[in-house]
Amino acid sequence: MKLHCFGATQEVTGSCFLIENQNKKILVDCGLIQGRAIDEKRNYEALPFVAKEIDVVILTHAHIDHSGRLPILIKNGFSGKIISHPATIDLCDIMLRDTGFLNEKEVETLNRKRERKGLDYREPLYTVKDAINTMQFFSPLPYDKIEEILPNVKIRFLDAGHILGSAIVEMWLSEGGVTRKVVFSGDLGRQGLPILKDPTFVKNADVVIMESTYGDRNIQPWKETIKEFSQIIEEALSSKGNILIPAFAVGRSQEILYSLFVNYDKLPLQNTYIFLDSPMAIEATKVYTKHWQLYDKATKELIKTSGSPYQLPNLRLTVDTEQSMAINQIKQGAIIIAGSGMCEGGRIRHHLKHNIWRKQCHLLFVGYQAQGTLGRTLIDGASEIRLWGERMRVAAKIHSINGFSAHADQETLLKWYGHFESSPALILVHGEISALSTLQNEIYQKFTVHPWIPKYKDSYDLIKKQPISED
Ligand SMILES: [Zn+2]
Incomplete structure (x- = not known):
């Protein structure tokens, strides 16, 4: 009974863990490495295990850094089930296709350059067709239901409250008369x-594998975040320009619509034009609406009294490119939500071109901006940027709100681990080294447990509850 760490070790993307129990192999997540170009290159390397030998995959949620290598797994011969929450299946259908499309586009551009240099063509990591093919392997499992997925392996999903369908995995493994309960956060x-509901607390475990993205910091509570958000929108509306909100399609776009909805009369927003200018966000919103029964109590109440928080009277969903381009005619009073969240691609770049040089306009960041992205450049105060080779001054006012983050902060992580009885063995993953070591120290101070921080390809003996040394 072993755990092998094949991803999200001392980094935040590429989640992938392999469990061996008796002669069976279970993969938990199979995510893409995302971020700097040098890191993303690793996606092209061979998988660190034999895909054909995997019996079953458990997918915690639809984010690409957890699901994005599933089409590669299938291309390499995996033919078992991918077990995930029904909402995760619906979101993966959108997100994997989108990634396939981006892969194809990226290689197309690269190959044009390579052709001019007389070099041979490159193949995309995977295509839209590969992504579509992946969907037939999915098998739904709702929250709170114990299921025997293999002989001597049972699992149950609990709501992780991260994005729609996100799951904590409780796993019971038996081997040679010993049973261990492993929990993946x-x-x-x-x-x-x-x-969404808050993350579920778990009582019992022998070994816990916990994410640590914000292991070294706390995040502003929602109450303050929504206040800050409405103040910025109010200020922006009074300056008679447009407001651009670059947002991730899944989760963040829906939260922004919700935030506008609850402030609709107060701001007021009756005389504005609100655009959700992202086909992917429009699709994702449909999935959120379909699975409304997963919402928290307050949101369900809100729907009962006021209707769907995604149906603002003056909201336009712009699917076609022509509709999107027509927004450029509007010089004031438009609130435009568009991707990509870090301004690295997508329609937001067109809106930046038409608005960034105008001092009446406002640009509001509501998500993390990675080093080296256009979003980060703008937050860092660039006075000019380049779009399609054209130099543009930055005159619009730039705002950034951190409180929308979908990841548990340090306080919540400590609270979540603290809910386990009898301090189970703890493995910290999915975090930069500074976040991991700060959290490791905090946990030691609070619970006198010394968490293990694995490196890539490290293994762990789940029966002895200790790392397996290399020699
Ligand atoms: Zn995620």
């Missing part, structure tokens, strides 16, 4: 955020 959500 998956990505844990925040407490007190609207729409």
Whole structure:
């Protein structure tokens, strides 16, 4: 009974863990490495295990850094089930296709350059067709239901409150008369955020594998976040320009619509034009609406009294490119939500071109901006940027709100681990080294447990509850 760490070790993307129990192999997540180009290159390397030998995959949630290598797994011969929450299946259908499309586009551009240099063509990591093919392997499992997925292996999903369908995985493994309960936190959500429920607490475990994204910091509570958000929108509306909100399609776009909805009369927003200018966000919103029964109590109440928080009277969903381009005619009073969240691609770049040089306009960041992205450049105060080779001054006012994050902060992580009885063995993953070591120290101070921080390809003996040394 072993755990092998094949991803999200001392980094935040590429989640992938392999469990061996008797002669069976279970993969938990199979995510893409995302971020700097040098890191993303690793996605092209061979998988660190034999895909054909995997019996079953458990997918915690739809984010690409957890699901994005599933099409590669299938291309390499995996033919078992991918077990995930029904909402995760619906979101993966959108997100994997989108990633396939981006892969194809990226290689197309690269190959044009290579052709001019007389070099041979490159193949995309996977295509839209590969992504579509992946969907037939999915098998739904709702929350709170114990299922025997293999002989001597049972699992149960609990709501992780991170994105729609996100799951904590409880896993019971038996081998040679010994049973161990292993709990994967998956990505844990925040407490007190609207729409989704808070992450579920778990009582018992022998070994816990916990994410640590914000292991070294706390995040502003929702109450303050929504206040800050409405103040910025109010200020922006009074300056008679447009407001651009770059947002991730899944989760964040829905939270922004919700935030506008609850402030609709107060701001007021009656005389604005609100655009959700992202086909993917529009699709994701449909999935959120379909699975409304997963919402928290307050959001369900809100729907009962006021209707869907995604149906603002003056909201336009712009699917076609022509509709999107027509927004450029509007010089004031438009609130435009568009991707990509870090301004690295997508329609937001067109809106930046038409608005960034105008001092009446406002740009509001509501998500993390990675080093080296256009979003980060703008937050860092660049006075000019380049778009399609054209130099543009930055005159619009730039705002950034951190309180929308979908990851548990240090306080929540400590609270979540603290709910386990008898301090189980703890493995910290999915975090930068500074977040991991700060959290490791905090946990030691609070619970006198010394968490293990694995490196890539490290293994752990789940029966002895200790790392397996290399020699
Ligand atoms: Zn995630």
